[in-house]
Amino acid sequence: MAGGAAKYRHLSRKSSHRQALLRNLVTSLFKHESITTTWPKAKEAQRLAEKLITLGKKNTEASRRRALSVFYTPHEILPKLFGPLRERYAERPGGYTRVLRVEPKKDDQAASAILELVDGPKDMRFAMTARTVARQRSQGLDTLNELTRLNVQKVTQFRRDGISDLELAIKTLEINKQKESKSKED
């Protein structure tokens, strides 16, 4: 971009429009735990979301007011941010959100991504890791490869009862698979 390196993506919008867009995205993210959008928008919304969770962890009157001024539906989201989310991320030193690339959703083939709150009920990497481990076990492979082991660590290290949660997810997957194969046989 002319005038040196940009400090943030302008997203082809003027300041007020961009601000409104990011507020919308972040409000949706905290409401639904996971949103799918274009990759650059996800990365920009990620910055704001991380800052908001930091405000939640600070949990002071000032931080409450600053968070209040960002959300479009603050009375729905503020109790969540200063309640369950603050407790969920109490131990985690940053990195509360995750951006995962997915195949383009928009008809202009713009790069898409999922922006999600880590360790939430809609943690896509958690679900994918569970699937991977389940598949490897079904093939009779006991030792995980390096990448899967890393993913298991990422997904479980700050999650409360992380390992048992993952085992549960793997078990439900296995049960579902058995059901499917049975229905196919019938």
Place this chain on the structure above:
Amino acid sequence: MVLRSLPSTVSSQILSRIFLTSGTLGQGSRVLQTSSPRVLHTLLKPVALSLNIPGFLSDIWDTVLRAVPKKKTSHMKKRHRQMAGKALKDVKNLNTCSGCGQIKRAHVLCTHCVENIKKQWKQTQTA
């Protein structure tokens, strides 16, 4: 005045040479030399324009000036020319999904798995 009159005389000399070569009006140049530069300018314009054309243009009329496309470029030709070198590239960054074993793009989540997981989330929400 000396400075002004000097270029006017020079230009009128050049002009008179043109007039002579084109074969018209030797007298006109003599009249113009005596007149002031401004009058010279206004007088000369139409005469010079009408004189220039037949002399050298007729020589190149059959060659350079007629080098014009005979036909309109067809739509196909135009599109072929403009799309040259803009073909779609092959996708080579492929690997297999660790969750389902299907082929997917590297560094991008498998569509099949993502769909399945989202469906599961919906079921658990409603249940």
